Amino acid sequence: MATSAIPLTLVLILCFFFFFSFTQSTPQLLGKYANKPRNLSSSSYKYETRYFTQRLDHFSFHEYGSFSQRYLINTRNWVAKGPIFMYCGNEGDIEWFATNSGFLWELAPRFGAMLLFPEHRYYGESMPYGSKEEAYKNNTTLAFLTAEQAIADYAVLLKELKHNLSAEGCPVVLFGGSYGGMLAAWMRLKYPHLTIGAVASSAPILQFEDIVPPETFYNIVSNDFRRESTTCFNKIKESWGALQSMGENADGLMQLAKTFHICGELKSSDDLSDWLSSAYSYLAMVNYPYPSDFLMPLPGHPIKEVCKRIDSAADGTSVLDRIFHGVSVYYNYTGAVDCFKMDDDPHGMSGWQWQACTEMVMPMTSDPDKSMFPSFKFNYTYEQERCMRSYGVKPRGRWITTEFGGRDFKTTWKNSGSNIIFANGLLDPWSGGSVLQNVSETLIALNTEEGAHHLDLRASTANDPEWLIQQRTSEIRLIEVWINDYNQGRGSALSM
Ligand SMILES: *[C@@H]1O[C@H](CO)[C@@H](O)[C@H](O)[C@H]1NC(C)=O
Ligand SMILES: *[C@@H]1O[C@H](CO)[C@@H](O)[C@H](O)[C@H]1NC(C)=O
Numbered sequence: 397m398a399t400s401a402i403p404l405t406l407v408l409i410l411c412f413f414f415f416f417s418f419t420q421s422t423p424q425l426l427g428k429y430a431n432k433p434r435n436l437s438s439s440s441y442k443y444e445t446r447y448f449t450q451r452l453d454h455f456s457f458h459e460y461g462s463f464s465q466r467y468l469i470n471t472r473n474w475v476a477k478g479p480i481f482m483y484c485g486n487e488g489d490i491e492w493f494a495t496n497s498g499f500l501w502e503l504a505p506r507f508g509a510m511l512l513f514p515e516h517r518y519y520g521e522s523m524p525y526g527s528k529e530e531a532y533k534n535n536t537t538l539a540f541l542t543a544e545q546a547i548a549d550y551a552v553l554l555k556e557l558k559h560n561l562s563a564e565g566c567p568v569v570l571f572g573g574s575y576g577g578m579l580a581a582w583m584r585l586k587y588p589h590l591t592i593g594a595v596a597s598s599a600p601i602l603q604f605e606d607i608v609p610p611e612t613f614y615n616i617v618s619n620d621f622r623r624e625s626t627t628c629f630n631k632i633k634e635s636w637g638a639l640q641s642m643g644e645n646a647d648g649l650m651q652l653a654k655t656f657h658i659c660g661e662l663k664s665s666d667d668l669s670d671w672l673s674s675a676y677s678y679l680a681m682v683n684y685p686y687p688s689d690f691l692m693p694l695p696g697h698p699i700k701e702v703c704k705r706i707d708s709a710a711d712g713t714s715v716l717d718r719i720f721h722g723v724s725v726y727y728n729y730t731g732a733v734d735c736f737k738m739d740d741d742p743h744g745m746s747g748w749q750w751q752a753c754t755e756m757v758m759p760m761t762s763d764p765d766k767s768m769f770p771s772f773k774f775n776y777t778y779e780q781e782r783c784m785r786s787y788g789v790k791p792r793g794r795w796i797t798t799e800f801g802g803r804d805f806k807t808t809w810k811n812s813g814s815n816i817i818f819a820n821g822l823l824d825p826w827s828g829g830s831v832l833q834n835v836s837e838t839l840i841a842l843n844t845e846e847g848a849h850h851l852d853l854r855a856s857t858a859n860d861p862e863w864l865i866q867q868r869t870s871e872i873r874l875i876e877v878w879i880n881d882y883n884q885g886r887g888s889a890l891s892m
């Protein structure tokens with residue numbers, strides 16, 4: 397299912413209409429897009445690329461060796477004693493995140509800040525064992541791919557870089573979007589002595605165990621479609637049954653391949669269902685108010701466009717034809733795609749799959765009363781068996797909350813945490829797993845009704861709506877407060 401946006405993801409078997417089975421994949425944050433090769437040479441963001449030798453295992457004294465971690469640095473605006481703004485790299489090439497986080501680049505001159513973008517281990521060029529092939533070989537080589545190790549990499553890098561630059565006193569503000577936002581928030585909670593605050597944008601740090609209802613993700617995606625048009629929502633809901641029954645025989649599969657302009661043969665209608673449902677989930681994530689090219693080239697308000705095509709087809713157009721026209725907005729907006737590949741890299745293992753099979757166990761369910769997706773339930777036993785079969789590992793579904801907390805966060809983080817902004821756009825399906833309420837004076841939720849996946853971290857544009865400008869302004873004010881508080885605290889400590 398790799399083209400289906402979410403490569404070889406948690407494929408769940410579910411019962412659909414009582415006798416057919418249906419597969420459904422759990423969305424994986426940025427999914428395959430995190431690994432997409434990109435042309436960055438036209439980028440206007442200038443940075444120096446450096447490499448730093450990191451210990452492979454921070455948490456034991458056994459010598460497992462080291463690897464070379466890539467980081468990008470820009471000191472052009474950095475003033476004496478100025479802050480360090482560090483973006484916590486997430487599951488992909490760090491250059492992609494650096495060039496899609498224009499907000500930081502705009503802040504640097506204003507704050508006299510250094511920008512630092514360390515890459516997450518096992519992604520991009522930061523491969524242990526010398527190559528991706530070796531690093532991804534088996535469960536022994538992958539064992540060091542965890543969020544805790546990645547955060548420790550960032551901490552070690554920060555300490556040493558500050559030492560090298562005699563910048564020990566410079567305050568560090570963390571940033572991150574999506575999984576990077578989770579890392580930023582967790583790092584702030586775990587390393588409060590190294591950082592003064594964190595901006596965690598679209599970070600679903602509560603999407604674990606049963607802290608939030610497991611159906612929240614698909615309900616939000618579904619509501620994003622329903623708010624544009626009820627008929628569109630209903631057509632999508634209707635389409636799964638039509639797809640499933642056509643997929644039951646070879647003729648039907650051929651017909652489906654034709655209707656959906658699929659390259660080559662369609663092996664099962666499940667592949668097509670996955671491909672469609674990932675398009676809907678990703679559309680909800682990048683439902684930005686202006687044209688963008690983060691995951692795919694898309695018009696502004698892309699869900700509105702999809703629904704327009706589904707709704708405006710001539711009377712008598714079949715439901716599947718309507719769906720094809722709708723989803724073409726996502727997969728073929730440029731009109732340059734000859735045919736759709738359901739499956740461009742079926743065996744390629746992505747790092748996120750490993751992470752989802754170990755610590756990042758995010759239970760998701762589709763509730764047929766509220767969602768436009770087929771009904772399914774998260775089955776932890778099934779997941780364990782699948783991960784054991786695929787990678788010889790057993791997920792530890794309770795580990796993340798043991799390590800970082802999350803349950804009862806309103807009391808626990810209120811007491812132990814400070815200076816974190818949880819920024820969310822409520823159209824983003826991941827917002828359901830994030831912190832949407834103010835927890836304390838310094839653990840702040842900044843929500844926008846019309847925002848999507850970490851829109852605030854993107855560069856400003858002439859088309860920015862007022863609510864987005866306001867969200868960014870609030871973030872800037874809070875960062876100013878953190879830095880001023882830090883400098884005042886330091887001032888009084890020094891004068892003692
Ligand atoms: C990348 O973009 C630059 C500038 O837009 C262009 O000159 C170059 O040919 C592109 N490279 C590839 C491989 O597409
Ligand atoms: C994993 O691969 C490494 C390197 O090829 C090998 O030494 C190790 O025994 C393998 N481990 C497992 C569990 O297969």
Ligand SMILES: *[C@@H]1O[C@H](CO)[C@@H](O)[C@H](O)[C@H]1NC(C)=O
Binds near residue numbers: 447448556557560
């Ligand atoms: C700090 O300096 C040492 C010695 O020059 C160098 O080996 C190391 O890579 C530097 N660390 C960082 C994080 O740049």
Ligand SMILES: *[C@@H]1O[C@H](CO)[C@@H](O)[C@H](O)[C@H]1NC(C)=O
Binds near residue numbers: 656657732
């Ligand atoms: C993509 O769009 C173009 C222009 O509308 C069309 O000619 C082409 O057939 C479409 N590709 C697919 C795979 O549907």
Ligand SMILES: *[C@@H]1O[C@H](CO)[C@@H](O)[C@H](O)[C@H]1NC(C)=O
Binds near residue numbers: 775776777778781
């Ligand atoms: C969950 O999966 C296991 C293993 O595949 C299966 O035996 C069990 O019946 C499933 N439970 C439900 C409620 O579907």
Ligand SMILES: *[C@@H]1O[C@H](CO)[C@@H](O)[C@H](O)[C@H]1NC(C)=O
Binds near residue numbers: 536788790
């Ligand atoms: C690694 O996978 C093998 C099977 O491929 C399994 O026997 C072994 O227990 C796994 N090791 C770990 C540490 O999970």
Ligand SMILES: *[C@@H]1O[C@H](CO)[C@@H](O)[C@H](O)[C@H]1NC(C)=O
Binds near residue numbers: 832833834840842
């Ligand atoms: C949290 O507090 C800030 C003021 O510090 C306010 O702007 C914001 O709207 C509050 N967030 C929520 C979700 O109420």
